[in-house]
Amino acid sequence: MGKGRLEAFSDGVLAIIITIMVLELKVPHGEDVETLRPLIPVFLSYLLSFVYIGIYWNNHHHMLHAVRAVTGPMLWANLHLLFWLSLIPFATGWMGENHFAPATEALYGVVLLMAAIAYYILQQLIIASQGPDSILKRAVGTDWKGKLSPLVYLSAIPLAYWSRWISLGLYVFIALIWLVPDRRIEHALAAEKG
Amino acid sequence: MGKGRLEAFSDGVLAIIITIMVLELKVPHGEDVETLRPLIPVFLSYLLSFVYIGIYWNNHHHMLHAVRAVTGPMLWANLHLLFWLSLIPFATGWMGENHFAPATEALYGVVLLMAAIAYYILQQLIIASQGPDSILKRAVGTDWKGKLSPLVYLSAIPLAYWSRWISLGLYVFIALIWLVPDRRIEHALAAEKG
Amino acid sequence: MGKGRLEAFSDGVLAIIITIMVLELKVPHGEDVETLRPLIPVFLSYLLSFVYIGIYWNNHHHMLHAVRAVTGPMLWANLHLLFWLSLIPFATGWMGENHFAPATEALYGVVLLMAAIAYYILQQLIIASQGPDSILKRAVGTDWKGKLSPLVYLSAIPLAYWSRWISLGLYVFIALIWLVPDRRIEHALAAEKG
Amino acid sequence: MGKGRLEAFSDGVLAIIITIMVLELKVPHGEDVETLRPLIPVFLSYLLSFVYIGIYWNNHHHMLHAVRAVTGPMLWANLHLLFWLSLIPFATGWMGENHFAPATEALYGVVLLMAAIAYYILQQLIIASQGPDSILKRAVGTDWKGKLSPLVYLSAIPLAYWSRWISLGLYVFIALIWLVPDRRIEHALAAEKG
Numbered sequence: 001m002g003k004g005r006l007e008a009f010s011d012g013v014l015a016i017i018i019t020i021m022v023l024e025l026k027v028p029h030g031e032d033v034e035t036l037r038p039l040i041p042v043f044l045s046y047l048l049s050f051v052y053i054g055i056y057w058n059n060h061h062h063m064l065h066a067v068r069a070v071t072g073p074m075l076w077a078n079l080h081l082l083f084w085l086s087l088i089p090f091a092t093g094w095m096g097e098n099h100f101a102p103a104t105e106a107l108y109g110v111v112l113l114m115a116a117i118a119y120y121i122l123q124q125l126i127i128a129s130q131g132p133d134s135i136l137k138r139a140v141g142t143d144w145k146g147k148l149s150p151l152v153y154l155s156a157i158p159l160a161y162w163s164r165w166i167s168l169g170l171y172v173f174i175a176l177i178w179l180v181p182d183r184r185i186e187h188a189l190a191a192e193k194g
Numbered sequence: 195m196g197k198g199r200l201e202a203f204s205d206g207v208l209a210i211i212i213t214i215m216v217l218e219l220k221v222p223h224g225e226d227v228e229t230l231r232p233l234i235p236v237f238l239s240y241l242l243s244f245v246y247i248g249i250y251w252n253n254h255h256h257m258l259h260a261v262r263a264v265t266g267p268m269l270w271a272n273l274h275l276l277f278w279l280s281l282i283p284f285a286t287g288w289m290g291e292n293h294f295a296p297a298t299e300a301l302y303g304v305v306l307l308m309a310a311i312a313y314y315i316l317q318q319l320i321i322a323s324q325g326p327d328s329i330l331k332r333a334v335g336t337d338w339k340g341k342l343s344p345l346v347y348l349s350a351i352p353l354a355y356w357s358r359w360i361s362l363g364l365y366v367f368i369a370l371i372w373l374v375p376d377r378r379i380e381h382a383l384a385a386e387k388g
Numbered sequence: 389m390g391k392g393r394l395e396a397f398s399d400g401v402l403a404i405i406i407t408i409m410v411l412e413l414k415v416p417h418g419e420d421v422e423t424l425r426p427l428i429p430v431f432l433s434y435l436l437s438f439v440y441i442g443i444y445w446n447n448h449h450h451m452l453h454a455v456r457a458v459t460g461p462m463l464w465a466n467l468h469l470l471f472w473l474s475l476i477p478f479a480t481g482w483m484g485e486n487h488f489a490p491a492t493e494a495l496y497g498v499v500l501l502m503a504a505i506a507y508y509i510l511q512q513l514i515i516a517s518q519g520p521d522s523i524l525k526r527a528v529g530t531d532w533k534g535k536l537s538p539l540v541y542l543s544a545i546p547l548a549y550w551s552r553w554i555s556l557g558l559y560v561f562i563a564l565i566w567l568v569p570d571r572r573i574e575h576a577l578a579a580e581k582g
Numbered sequence: 583m584g585k586g587r588l589e590a591f592s593d594g595v596l597a598i599i600i601t602i603m604v605l606e607l608k609v610p611h612g613e614d615v616e617t618l619r620p621l622i623p624v625f626l627s628y629l630l631s632f633v634y635i636g637i638y639w640n641n642h643h644h645m646l647h648a649v650r651a652v653t654g655p656m657l658w659a660n661l662h663l664l665f666w667l668s669l670i671p672f673a674t675g676w677m678g679e680n681h682f683a684p685a686t687e688a689l690y691g692v693v694l695l696m697a698a699i700a701y702y703i704l705q706q707l708i709i710a711s712q713g714p715d716s717i718l719k720r721a722v723g724t725d726w727k728g729k730l731s732p733l734v735y736l737s738a739i740p741l742a743y744w745s746r747w748i749s750l751g752l753y754v755f756i757a758l759i760w761l762v763p764d765r766r767i768e769h770a771l772a773a774e775k776g
């Protein structure tokens with residue numbers, strides 16, 4: 001089975017997730033600039049989640065690049081990932097509207113954690129399907145970002161009840177370390193051909 | 195006529211259906227974890243429908259794999275299927291918000307039944323177009339899942355008025371038997387080539 | 389310039405239009421079957437518009453099949469068509485919620501009329517670009533459906549103020565004559581090759 | 583890395599942005615034509631933004647035509663552009679519902695300005711990646727439209743507080759100068775081959 005339709009469906013779902021998030025930014029009823037002020041936390045949480053979905057799209061794109069044949073379990077692991085990502089608009093809206101209140105930040109962390117686990121499962125399935133010479137395995141290498149991220153989410157969840165700024169800072173920090181484009185897979189593929 | 199645009203359009207509609215369902219999970223106004231509690235049935239009904247749409251996408255994907263030429267009737271049979279699937283977000287939202295009340299579960303069953311019938315019509319049109327040596331016919335075989343599902347939906351509709359748990363259990367049961375990836379079509383295609 | 393991205397963008401917009409229409413079918417607050425009754429006209433208007441968008445997708449698909457090179461004016465004629473089609477969910481929702489009241493049916497007719505004109509402009513641009521031997525021109529032939537439809541919409545607009553049933557009947561009638569798959573383009577293409 | 587998935591994702595996001603804007607055109611509760619009157623400014627702002635998104639889609643389409651390999655920075659520059667474009671439905675809705683009040687027009691200008699800057703960054707990244715013989719650089723030429731537009735937005739922002747009509751007129755003027763299809767890139771590509 002080809003991977004074209006898996007990519008197309010994933011792209012569609014990710015494009016819709018990233019765009020419906022903006023619907024939480026509800027048009028205010030006044031016409032003054034002042035009426036925008038309560039929307040600032042909603043806007044900031046939208047920006048953070050936009051970056052997270054962008055990172056997932058980017059990494060998903062690279063990961064599938066290394067796939068040759070799509071198996072049944074991969075299809076379901078991919079849907080599992082999309083399920084958790086589809087909850088990001090909800091978690092983002094709740095966090096933004098409540099000015100990063102502890103419980104809302106904790107939920108945001110839970111959704112990010114589950115998405116990270118789902119991504120890891122998909123990655124392991126692809127590596128397993130490629131056998132001992134897996135390109136993806138070499139590309140991922142020590143995968144320190146992939147291992148660090150869930151640990152940070154896991155600590156940010158209880159920390160939200162102590163200080164909302166530390167917890168938010170951790171989510172921003174993880175987004176920043178991923179923003180650097182991940183060239184590992186490209187390098188491994190280039191090494192393969194070279 | 196090629197099947198690329200039919201797949202692209204179907205993927206688009208399915209991706210939107212699966213994603214707008216999450217809009218029924220409305221952001222609560224409080225900032226405590228307690229405010230999430232009333233959303234639990236909405237979340238569970240979302241999860242069930244996400245799995246159902248995933249199954250349809252998966253099976254649709256496999257079924258079209260076996261199609262060579264798309265005919266006019268197939269285009270309309272496909273739109274007919276998408277029509278019933280497009281009602282799933284509505285039925286899901288009504289069921290979740292009313293804690294799986296009998297009438298809401300019955301409507302959910304009606305929508306699933308109509309979608310199953312629409313899928314069957316599309317499948318028969320494809321088989322008919324392929325003549326006596328139809329790959330899809332061999333792939334589908336006895337089609338026990340396809341025959342069992344509408345019968346179970348049909349019994350779940352009245353049973354919802356007797357016990358909402360039995361009816362819900364039947365919908366979950368059917369989702370589980372389909373979750374096992376359907377390798378019949380792949381096997382038939384492989385046998386064809388082998 | 390290739391036509392792939394024009395098709396992909398049009399498919400995306402049409403898939404979203406057809407799916408967001410269902411959002412007008414708002415989840416009722418009661419849990420009885422009775423609470424669905426006021427939704428019946430909304431459901432029927434959704435069904436009618438679903439068929440209309442399906443017809444446009446189908447015919448658009450066939451028409452672009454005959455296109456070789458996409459020109460700048462075609463891109464804008466296509467966006468012009470998508471603009472009027474994007475107003476169908478609004479016109480549908482207004483008509484359904486007000487039980488096919490005269491003004492709402494008249495607006496529905498105006499939107500259908502403008503979409504039909506936009507489709508005609510796009511068709512003429514494609515024919516003009518293909519020169520005297522235009523495949524599309526031969527395929528369209530007398531184009532009696534394309535000529536009849538705007539005339540019927542034009543008469544349905546004032547007739548809505550006289551009887552809402554006659555006007556609605558005319559919209560259903562036009563949908564039915566288009567539902568028959570349009571094989572003219574396929575035949576012309578086949579004749580070309582044969 | 584190929585550009586197909588970048589185009590597909592961008593098309594998806596642009597198709598959704600252009601279509602969810604119409605959701606701001608909320609179905610009125612009365613059944614008379616009079617109830618549509620308050621929607622006129624919302625409709626006009628929708629029309630303006632539809633044209634702007636259409637222009638961006640069109641130019642984006644042409645610009646990517648000239649790209650051979652997509653780099654990591656291009657992916658993020660593209661997401662940056664999509665981020666600002668995703669705010670257009672919000673700015674449009676606010677402007678339309680408040681009858682083009684000064685602050686709402688100023689925000690609309692800010693969003694257009696940021697999108698224009700993001701587009702310029704993406705363009706420069708592509709030109710830089712193509713080296714001294716960049717096709718896109720020759721195609722863009724003096725880029726007077728690309729240089730004039732942000733200057734006009736920048737002046738329209740404060741002018742909105744002086745006269746809402748002048749500011750709106752400037753946004754319409756810029757849309758009109760871009761509506762003329764941009765053949766520079768096509769010409770440069772044709773010259774390359776010729």
